Amino acid sequence: MSKTLIGIGLNYRYFMLLFQYIIKKGIGDVRLKKNKYLDLLSKQFSSPEEIITEIINLKSIQNLPKGTEHFVSDLHGEYDAFQHILRSGSGNVKEKIKDCFGRTLSKGQKNELATLIYYPERRLALIKEEITDDWYSNTIQQLITLVKFSATKYTRSKLRKTLPKRFAYLIEELLYQTDQQGDKKAYYHEIVSEIIALKQADRLIIDLCYTIQQLVVDHLHVVGDIYDRGPAPDKIIERLMTYHSVDIQWGNHDIIWMGAAAGSPLCMLNTIRISARYNNLNIIEDTYGINLRPLLTYAEKYYEDNPAFRPKNISEGEAEEEVLETTKIHQAAAILQFKMEEQLVRRRPEFKMTHRLLLSATDYEALTVAIDGVSYPLTDTCFKTVDPSQPERLTGEEEDVIQRIMQNFIHSEKLKRHTDYLINNGTMYLVYNDNLLIHGCLPLNSDGSFKTLTIQSQTYAGKTLLDKFENALRTAYEQPHVADDLATDLIWYLWSGECSSLFGKTKMTTFERYFIKDKSTHQEYKNAYYHLREDEQICRKILKEFGLSSEQSHIINGHTPVKEIKGENPIKANGRMLVIDGGFSKPYQKTTGLAGYTLLYNSYGMQLVAHKAFSSVEQAVRDHQDIVSVKRIVDRPLERKKVKDTTIGRGLQKEIDELETLLTYLQQQG
Structure with missing residues (x-):
């Protein structure tokens, strides 16, 4: 640079x-x-x-030539699968190997080299007994050749900054060797020989592998949803914090954790509820050091076993006592959340969410609830702490529990470090290289006009609505000790409001899914955006709203899994719309038919990459198993794109x- x-x-x-x-x-x-x-x-x-x-x-x-952009979305805590996508560049490393070595290496040798580049430490440890000096010499030369090939679109200055410091001088000498047959042949040979003799070959190979990983992808876009469902969102953020060039567009699951760190009790209770649902409370307690003992003590006092609240993903051999504790915490968090949601709905009539006052619509003697004029029986209820005359009222004990846990969230150093990173490196949307990146949607009416939300007598729609949401989130984050102001309440609206760009549905039927067997009540109707995004003119209208009119502009979405098993196409509206939900969340893979999509955009154009489900790092290292299944060309520009474009x-x-x-x-x- x-x-x-x-x-x-x-x-x-x-x-x-x-x-x-x-x-x-x-x-x-x-x-x-x-x-x-x-x-x-x-x-x-x-x-x-x-x-x-x-x-x-x-x-x-x-x-x-412009550098390669890599787009991923909906990681949902699946760190191992994300790491594999990142290390492989969604197949870009293999593509470079193929282009660089052509027919000089067999398919098996190319796979071997790719696996080494993805997981150098693990692969070296696995084959340690088989390694010879000749193997070291050949492998170092192959990696040097690939580094040089992968760096052809960069300045020498930028390449120099990419090289690992401990071997930078030696690597540069090897990179620019031009006299292998003449006076300096012995010089280059001696460099490699001495590296091997001094037992530095492993370290050099590891450094070269990570250099290649960095060179094949110039910039990473994370189009939302790092958190929830999977076991290790914290590891994903730690990895992103060390990545050379990255931006983030917030997803609905991300803003809930940011909201919890910003002092929203509702957001906090929701993170606990979802973590309990997916049996991931250790993320809160062990990873972020947040003490949930006050909530467990409260839950043990009022809740019993309940099949509707048993956690998913119970590990084989997991102690029944732990499962029961999680079940009780799950119920407590849910009921407290429903109470506080009713309070918010009542103090924010402009949010138009009165249809979510379901605790108030419940008959606690008959155990029925009235929804849209129809009475439904309730099952698996846990309303012992609900006062039928004032169902949204928190007891003094409940207020104390919420306040104590809230302070633990706010004062978690690691959580704050991670949410600080999301705030500083993330946005609601991004306009970059003539593309619009947005996790969810731009709320639309059925006629394609922008859906409006009126807040404090001012109406927002389109781009101004998303800007309003982002400003509210940043304002709430700056004052974590204020819990019920408009900015903090808008974070919850982003989670479940009808005009939210991160939710995009008429209502969130959490209450119904827990307590009503009739699945017709579970239906969450999507915003018109989700069928209108098939229309090229609608997509062009949205792009224009954000100042984009290029024939090569696209909207890049995450959020909604593409059900390829049912024939859904991730490329929509004549290529104007690309849906790249990464499908990392394992529960979705049965309904989608594959693990999801990522996107590569280099100087030659865009390629959508479909993935198979990831098995394990061990299998990838041992058997050279990859997860890239097929690449689809989205577009190819008439001229190769350059940095100036x-x-x-x-x-x-x-x-x-x-x-x-x-x-x-x-x-x-x-």
């Missing part, structure tokens, strides 16, 4: 922002402002020649314009 971007970039951008601020505030004469700004900027360069060199450098970078390229052009202005200014000053 350029000196401006890496070396003096911070000062350079500071002066640009300072100049823009001065102009905006109208401080002094515009010409004097500009000259003052240019004087400040000129101090960052020692000579006009240095400016010229930088302009040439930036313009040269603009004409490199990207979001980053447009930023570079602004820097070039500023530098050219500076150069002219200095030349005029003599």
Whole structure:
């Protein structure tokens, strides 16, 4: 990357922002402002020649092929499957091996090399007894060749920054070996021989493998839902925090955890309920160090075993006592959540959620509930702590339990570190390289118009609605000790409101699924967006709302599993809409027919990658098992895309314009 971007970039951008601020505030004469700004900027360069060199450098970078973008979505705590997708670049590593070595390696040798690159430590440990010096020498040379091949679209400066520090000098020497048959042949041979003799070959191979992983993907997009269902969302975030280039679009399951860290008792209770449902309470207690003992003590006092609240994913041999504790916590969290949801619905009539006042619609003697004028019998109920005259009222004991656990959530250092990362690196949506990335939907009416939500006498729709949601989330996160303000309540609306871009349904039927056998009451009707997104003109209208009109623009969605087993196509609206729910969540795989999709976008175009279910890391390492099943070309541009055609390229052009202005200014000053 350029000196401006890496070396003096911070000062350079500071002066640009300072100049823009001065102009905006109208401080002094515009010409004097500009000259003052240019004087400040000129101090960052020692000579006009240095400016010229930088302009040439930036313009040269603009004409490199664009880097490969990798899109993933709906990871849902499935760390091992995510790691495999990340390490393999959704098949991009194998593609590079195929292009680099052609017919010089057999299919088996290519698979062996790919597995080594994915899991270098594990693979080396597995084959340790079989490794010879010749194997080391050949493998190091193959990896060096592949590093060089994978780096062809990058500057030498960027490649240098990618190389591991401990072997950077030696790798550079090997990368640029040009005299293998002449005077330096013995020199290169000796480098490799000494690495092997000094027992550094394993370390070098590991470093080269991770360098290749980084080179084959320039930027990662996570289009929502890191949390819930699976066992290790924390590991996914820790991995993302070390990744070289990544952005995140928040999903509905992510904002619930962010809401809990922002001080929302409703969001907190929901995270506990879902974790109990999927038998993942250890994420809260062990991973994040949050003490749930007050809730367990309360639950033990009021709740019994209940088949509707037994957790999913019970491990073989799991103690019945632990299962029963989780069942009781599950009930307690659910009832407390329903109580607090009724409180929110009553204080926020503008949310239009009165149909969710189901505790109030329940007849506690007959054990029935009235929904849309129809009375339904209730089963598996657990209403011992509900006061029929004031069903939303919390007892003093319940308020104390909620407050104690809430403080544990707010003060969890690890949870705050993870949600800080989501806040700082995430958004509700992203416009990037002429594509719109959004986890859920843009709420629409049946006629294709943007659905409106009125809050405090102001109406929001389309892009302004999503901006309102994002501002509310950030505001609530900044004041975690305020629990029932509008900003915090809007996080819950994002979870279950009809106009939420992250929910996209008429109602969330959690109560009905627990207590009513009639499955017609479980139905959650999707927003019109989900069938209108098949219409190319609707997609073009949405893209235009976000300032996108290119023929190569797409909406990239996660959130909804693609039921390929029923013939559903993830490519919709003549290619304007791409649905890439990664299908990492194992419960969905039976209904979808595959594990889901990821997306690759390189200088030649877009490829949608379908995946099989991931078995285990052990099987991948031992048997070279991969999960990429098929790639589908989404589009191929008429011309190969370059950096200048990207979001980053447009930023570079602004820097070039500023530098050219500076150069002219200095030349005029003599």
